[in-house]
Amino acid sequence: MRAVIFVTDDEQAIRAAIVKRLTRQGHRAVGYESGEALLVALEHDLPDLVLLDVKMPGFSGIETLKQVRQLAPAAVVIMLTAYGTVQDAVEAMKLGAYDFLIKSVDLAGIDPVITRALDVLSLRRRLESEQTHQDSQYHLSNLEAHSHVMKQLFEQVREVAVNPKSSVMLLGETGTGKEFLARVIHHNGLRAGGPFIGVNCTAIPKDLFESELFGFERGAFTGANQRKFGLLEKAEGGTLFLDEIGDLDQSMQAKLLRVIQERSFRRLGGTDDIGVDFRLITATNRDLKKEVGRGAFREDLYFRLNVVAFELPPLRKRVEDILPLCRRAIVRFAQEFGKEVPDLDQEARTMLERYHYPGNIRELQNILERALIFCQGRTLTPSCLPSDLRESVPKVAVATGAGLDPMVRVEMKLGQQTLADIERAIIDEVLRLADYNKTLAAKHLGLTRFALDRRLKKGIEE
Numbered sequence: 041m042r043a044v045i046f047v048t049d050d051e052q053a054i055r056a057a058i059v060k061r062l063t064r065q066g067h068r069a070v071g072y073e074s075g076e077a078l079l080v081a082l083e084h085d086l087p088d089l090v091l092l093d094v095k096m097p098g099f100s101g102i103e104t105l106k107q108v109r110q111l112a113p114a115a116v117v118i119m120l121t122a123y124g125t126v127q128d129a130v131e132a133m134k135l136g137a138y139d140f141l142i143k144s145v146d147l148a149g150i151d152p153v154i155t156r157a158l159d160v161l162s163l164r165r166r167l168e169s170e171q172t173h174q175d176s177q178y179h180l181s182n183l184e185a186h187s188h189v190m191k192q193l194f195e196q197v198r199e200v201a202v203n204p205k206s207s208v209m210l211l212g213e214t215g216t217g218k219e220f221l222a223r224v225i226h227h228n229g230l231r232a233g234g235p236f237i238g239v240n241c242t243a244i245p246k247d248l249f250e251s252e253l254f255g256f257e258r259g260a261f262t263g264a265n266q267r268k269f270g271l272l273e274k275a276e277g278g279t280l281f282l283d284e285i286g287d288l289d290q291s292m293q294a295k296l297l298r299v300i301q302e303r304s305f306r307r308l309g310g311t312d313d314i315g316v317d318f319r320l321i322t323a324t325n326r327d328l329k330k331e332v333g334r335g336a337f338r339e340d341l342y343f344r345l346n347v348v349a350f351e352l353p354p355l356r357k358r359v360e361d362i363l364p365l366c367r368r369a370i371v372r373f374a375q376e377f378g379k380e381v382p383d384l385d386q387e388a389r390t391m392l393e394r395y396h397y398p399g400n401i402r403e404l405q406n407i408l409e410r411a412l413i414f415c416q417g418r419t420l421t422p423s424c425l426p427s428d429l430r431e432s433v434p435k436v437a438v439a440t441g442a443g444l445d446p447m448v449r450v451e452m453k454l455g456q457q458t459l460a461d462i463e464r465a466i467i468d469e470v471l472r473l474a475d476y477n478k479t480l481a482a483k484h485l486g487l488t489r490f491a492l493d494r495r496l497k498k499g500i501e502e
Contacts, residue, residue: 041158043088046081048072048104049120050096054143058091061147062154075099082111088161089154091141093120094128102132109136114164116157138380139418160381163371178220178227184365187358189475193350197221200348201229207300209285209345210323212352215400218323219283221352226279231319234278237271241284249292251308260309272305275318285345286326286337297341320345355397355404357472360446362393362404369405370420373412382412385421391429437465446473467495 045067049055055071062069070087072078076099078090090108094101101119108117119132119140133140138157141150166182176182180198185191200208201224208225210218219238226236244252251260255270271280282288288296299305300320304313322345331337355362366384374381384392397403411424422430437450448469452462467485474481482492 041162043067043158043161044085045069045089045091045154046072046078046087047091048075048078048096048101049091049093050074051093054120057147058150061150065151075101075104078104079107079111082108086112087115089157090115090117091120092117092132092137094132094140095122102128102135105132105135105137116161118153118157156383159367160371163367163381166368166371178224180224180228183224184361184368186364187353187360188473189353190358190361193352196350197225198228201225204230204319207319207345207347208321209328209347209349210321210352211349212323212325213354213400214325215402216352216354217401218352219281221350222279222281222321222323225321226281226319229319231278234318235275236279236281237275237318238281238283239271241282242287246289246292249288250295253292253296254305254307256308257310260307264309267307270305270307272299272316272318273314276316277318279319279321281321281323283323284325285322286324286328286331290336290338293338293341297338297344300341300344355400359393363389365401365404366392366408369408370412373409377412379412379415380418382415382418382420385419388420388422388425391422391425395429437462437469448473463495467492 045062047055047058047062047069049058049071050073052073055073059069059071070081072081075092075096078092079099090112092101092104092108096104105117105119108115117132117137119128119137120143121128121140122143130140138160139153141153180194180201183194185194200206208222210221212218222238223236226232239252241249251268251270253271255268255273256264258264258266282296299316302313303317304315306313328337328342328346332339332342363384366389370384371381392404392407399406407426407429410426411420415421415424437448448466450462450466467481470484471478471481474484478492479489482489485492487495
């Protein structure tokens with residue numbers, strides 16, 4: 041992120057050195073010799089970041105900070121302090137400063153603090169944008185996708201979203217974000233201006249589902265005192281999302297099939313066919329092919345629904361996405377709870393990356409919501425995380441990094457793992473990174489496909 045940074049310090053040498061360093065890093069950095077000069081500048085230009093000396097002649101850093109908060113409330117302020125004025129810097133942070141830096145001849149210490157501050161600023165702005173435009177969270181450009189499998193998935197979603205009629209089936213474990221992806225498809229297509237009607241097929245009793253889906257005319261049954269529009273009519277021009285479609289009973293499966301085929305339906309107690317125009321998106325955590333095989337799901341309906349199918353991978357198979365998802369959730373929960381956005385402790389990051397997440401993204405969000413409730417400082421530490429994470433058995437090999445050059449980190453506890461255990465853990469993780477493409481995994485490992493198969497077979501036999 042290229043930022044506008046105002047550096048305010050009465051010591052010309054320090055001010056000039058900081059401005060020079062930040063300019064070389066691509067930022068637009070401007071120096072001011074006093075708090076008064078800074079406040080005058082704020083009347084004409086608003087910075088992203090302010091570095092403000094605590095001790096200055098004239099307006100002190102504390103006095104200047106109070107006015108900066110009024111003139112540039114969105115700016116992130118970092119206090120510059122000598123060793124003897126740390127207490128003043130702490131007081132400044134209580135007044136809204138983000139952090140403080142102790143002045144030093146070595147300016148390298150500035151870089152990580154600036155980077156963290158700009159990351160927080162970037163996330164704040166993204167959150168503000170999402171709050172202003174509620175649907176923007178579903179825009180493809182705003183989605184977090186660092187793993188290869190999710191980047192590939194979103195590229196395919198982009199192509200499908202612009203086709204307003206094709207039925208889409210979403211597959212995956214509970215908590216992988218199937219409804220979220222359904223909304224992404226809706227909001228990035230030609231039906232974005234229409235309604236998104238979502239319903240969980242297991243949440244409505246079987247004897248009420250038909251009337252909820254089709255609606256009814258007055259007098260259709262006892263208690264039907266007036267006409268009611270069903271979900272099909274409410275979805276007109278938009279998207280109908282049926283979650284847990286695998287739990288739909290067979291009588292309703294037949295009726296839904298007719299709606300898809302005819303693109304029309306009748307309200308209960310009605311005599312007229314009503315045409316409908318909507319995209320149907322369904323989701324299930326079941327293997328519908330197996331359900332068809334055992335006669336629990338209609339084969340003809342399955343083929344109608346399965347025009348385009350997307351399988352959402354569990355979180356444990358997209359480790360590269362965990363920390364970006366964490367950062368996004370932390371900003372959201374911090375704002376909800378009225379707290380400052382905390383940094384993630386390195387040990388906490390490692391725990392979050394290593395955890396298995398049987399509940400997937402839903403579980404990750406619950407973990408972070410709880411963590412933000414108990415986080416009292418400016419850093420989210422392992423003590424804020426639930427015991428399940430702290431006590432979970434760490435993976436021997438885990439992928440880190442993102443993009444085209446991921447790394448596999450290996451940790452071995454002496455006396456607890458053998459060399460064979462380490463080798464198998466590395467192979468398993470590289471296979472996961474290669475999306476279980478053995479040829480590609482063998483290439484990453486510097487092996488032939490035959491040698492990889494031999495090692496895998498040996499592991500199974502053992």
